[in-house]
Amino acid sequence: MIKITGLSYGHGAKPILDGIDAEIPAGRITALIGPNGAGKSTLLNLIAQQLAPSRGCISLDGMDAARIAPAQLARKMAVVAQNLTVASRVRVKDLIGFGRWPHSQGRLTAADRAAIGDAIELFGLAPLQQRFLDELSGGQRQRAFIAMAYAQDTGWLLLDEPLNNLDLHHARNLMAQLRSLAEQRGKGIVIVVHDLNYAISWSDHVVALKDGRAVFQGPVDEAASAASLTALYQTPVAITRIGGLPFAQYHR
């Protein structure tokens, strides 16, 4: 479990995050939702220890995350950032191989090679594996980075807007793979998603942020009600159920 206590980031009259308390369950998919500028990405980066909070703390499976050594943290948690501009020319296969760095420090074992092959196959990157990153489309690059995080084989997986550049097919595929990682391999997955329907139909748990504060959180079926979502986005949202799954109607 990730337990966030009194977490703030940024100073002055309007901090980016202001006293967040939240619990993110292990072995589940948790979606961070909320309007633009709510602080979702900042929260994700704070959990990933890419940023240091101005106040508060984050505990990861009972340990103070700030005190875990970087090399050890890299075996517990993998993160895929939103902005993936890369200036250097690295092959897809080599990039995914770097996902094994925390385990092998560059000397790949048979198990590492198996994990790399597995990641390439799972994310449909076999035909692209010898291509350079700068020769890929945005969506292909996104998948390569997610495959790298998958190869890192950590108990926690943090993804910032993973659906950003993906088409319908790949977006749905990715969510299905995350689902099976959570259900079958017990991985805790935290995603920032914009598309409300992807969030509520695929995840188990939501944490809703607005103006740097956590406004509601809990299991999707309880927390993500029409009333709370309407208030969160200040837009009328109706929830219907299609095939047993919640569907948000907010388009008109």
Added chain:
Amino acid sequence: MADPAALDSRAAGGRNTLVLMGLLLGLLAAVSLFVGINRLSPGAVLSDPQALQLLAVSRIPRTAAVLLTGASMAVAGVIMQLLVRNKFVEPGTTGTNEAAMLGLLAVTLLTPAMPLFGKMLAASASALAGTALFILLARRIPPERPLLIPLAGLVYGGVLMACATFFALQTDLLQYLGIWMTGEFSGVLAGRYELLWLAGGLAVLSYFAADQFTIAGLGRNISLNLGLRYGQVLGFGIVTVSLVSALVIVTVGMLPFIGLVVPNLVSRIMGDNLRASLPVVAGTGAGLLLLCDILGRLLRYPYEIPAGTVFGIFGAAVFLYMLLGRRPHG
């Protein structure tokens, strides 16, 4: 699924490239030993003790100096490009060389009797400070504007150079500045180039951190995610680049473009995974510079054109081609 046959053929291809490059370098080195004002034929080496001495005192040191300089400058360039995450930088466009010259000038003024090794240390320290300052500066430039970084570097280097010129002018040391600014190898003799082995050693040392540099080139976030101590890698890289630049300036003078052109040429074909590409970068740098030095010796025989000038012309042409023929990033 990974295709083992394809992987094997790639590894074998890499080995073949290295073998071919080694052969070419050997051939160039052999040519370099027998080109110069004093005629020397391979046959004479066996019978004439004077020929042997010429070889030992002048030709072998010169050839070794060119190879070491070319290789270590190319390696310094590729490390700089990965650390700054920009393909258009090298120690000559980031103020490193100019900062080294400022340090050299200061030590020449304050303690003229300082031995070469001490001067080298002063130049290194000042190159280190200059490079670190540039990296801090470069971090504030958004990565979406890749051409701003080399432009800022050129301005920064220009300001440092202006300071150096001012002080040199005031103290009648302009001639020294001129010597440091033109990289050439005609003065290389046994006993006067050995510092360059240090630069070569640093280039070899950096190979052990090849993966770390490649990961650092993917950015701070990815480095942190993989548990890399980003600050340490950055520090090691800056030290390597600064020391190599200072060593080269102190012994043979400034050689622009090698660190810029060579890594870009190699990157086009092999990419930036240093584990595979660093030996090729070093070999290409050494080979191209030696070729330029041999050309410099032959073009106006019996006079010489500095290797730095020959490489400058070649490098400028390649650089322009790179700028104009840049593919848009997807």
